[in-house]
Structures are given as C-alpha cells and as structure tokens.
Amino acid sequence: MPGLARLLLSPPSCRDVGTLRRAVEGKTVLITGASFGIGEATARLFAEAGAEVLLLARTEEKLRAVAEGIRAAGGRAHVYPLDLSRPGDVAPLIEEVERLHPRIDVVVSNAGKSIRRPALQSLERRDLERSLAVNLTGPAALVLALLPCMVGQGGGQIVNVSTVSAKAPAAPRWASYQGSKAGFDLWLRSVAAEVRGRGVRVSSVYMPLVRTRMSAAGGLYRRAPALTPREAAEVIAGAVVRPRDRVAPWWLAGQELAALLLPDLIDRVLGGLEDRERRRERGHSA
Secondary structure, eight states: OOHHHHHHOOOSSOOOHHHHHHHHHOEEEEEESSSSHHHHHHHHHHTTTEEEEEESOHHHHHHHHHHHHHHHHOEEEEEEOTTTOOOOGGGHHOOOOOOOOOOOOEEEEOOOOOOOHHHHHTTTTTTHHHHHHIIIHHHHHHHHHHHHHHTTTEEEEEEEEEGGGGGSSOOTOOHHHHHHHHHHHHHHHHHHHHHGGGGGGEEEEEEEOOOOOHHHHGGTTTTOOOHHHHHHHHHHHHHHHOOOOEEETTTTHHHHHHHHHHHHHHHHHHHHHHHHHHHHHHHHHH
C-alpha cells in the first residue's frame, strides 16, 4: 500500500504472524462471515498463527473450501453454516458449537451487509429489515448465546468488526447500513460495560474502506484507496494481540468531533452532494 494511503487508512495492526501466534496458538477463535473477504482472510491468518478456527457463514460450500485450504496448510478449521438474518437459528447452532468446543476464546463478529440506496426506494426491497437482521439482531443474538459460556470459562474477547460509517455524520443513501451498524456498535459497547468485570473484553474495530466483494458492488469506490482483506485481518489481529476497547484510524476522532461541532455545515455539504447526485441521475435517465 502506498505511504499516503497507509497513513489515511490503517488503524493499528499486527503484521507479524509470530507475534499473533504467541497470543492465539492453541486457542479457539469463532469468526462470522468467514466465507469471503475480511472473514476469510481473518480465518486464514489466525489458523496460520496456530488457532483453531470455527467458520460461520451462510454459504456452506464456500466455507468448506476455506476450511479445506486451511487444513491443507496445516491448520485446524471447522465449518458451521449459519444465516444471521434468521436470529432464531443462532441459539441452536451455538449449542452445537459449544458442545463440540467447550471453550471459545475469541469471537470475531464480522458478518455484515452493506446497502446504498435512497430510503424512498428501499421500502419494497426491505433494505432496513434485512440490514437490521444481519448487522444488528443476528450478531446480537450470537453474542447473547456465547456470553454465558465465555463468562463461565473465566473470560474471553469479542472483536466487533464495525466501520467508520457507524460514527457520525449520517450520510445520504446509507440509512439502512449506517443505522444498523451504529445500532449494534452502541448495543455491544453497552454490553461491554456489563461483562468487563466478568472477564470478557470487547474490542470495537472501526474499519475504513476494505476492498471486498461487498464494497465493490456498484463500483462506487473502485478508485478509492482501500485496505486489502489481509490488511484488515491484520487490524483484527492487532486488536487481539494488544486488546483495547476501540481500534480506529487516527482521523476518526476528528470526524466525530467535526460532526458534533459543525453539524449544520456538514449537513449542508452532504445535502449538496446528494442534490448533485440526483441531478446526475436525472440527466442519465433523460
């Protein structure tokens, strides 16, 4: 990654597999959204460092391909198909996972769904309903199902792979995505205050843009600087090697402060960008 892009994009990370190995070798790491992108890269990295990885995602065939690749490289991986958009399926699956793996040391809550669409066009597509299920209620059900085991075993760590978009300001066309990601972020940070004294550490990782299948949809960010999935996995590794409550690019605090101090100005700027995009769309359809 070029130096300027690395300065703008990279939260603290751990790029040394040996350092990660000292933190996770022999431990069990559960990863959601493990079939593609950040989740797949995280599974491969942690398995390379000696962790036993539990792979959760909807696409069983792709999960099995990821697991086979990990095993071929000498790692340990297990496949557990799960659709987080169906929160009622979470508890029975976690019961099976805990029966086979009584101790789960790290949970990487990575699965998510990104949708960019005007709110008035999203109703018939059920954007808000789907986003809430995958980005909020599903991950929350997973955490609630896992917490008794983690508290009972004396502790563990939950790493939430969030996004800089979960923080202010609110951007046009991102209502479903931002709202659901911010909702889970706030919910989990509230839970963190309850379980910290019982040995469970929660780390929120606010990722900048990552070049994945999800971010490539629509081509909006084709030319924007972005982390690779491996680089994003190294950020997650850093949150495990040096546990902290918040992991973010250096500039995110400034973004939040600007949204707090200059809300009217930022709203006008974002509104102007939305007006320009609507005019361009009308021009294309004319």
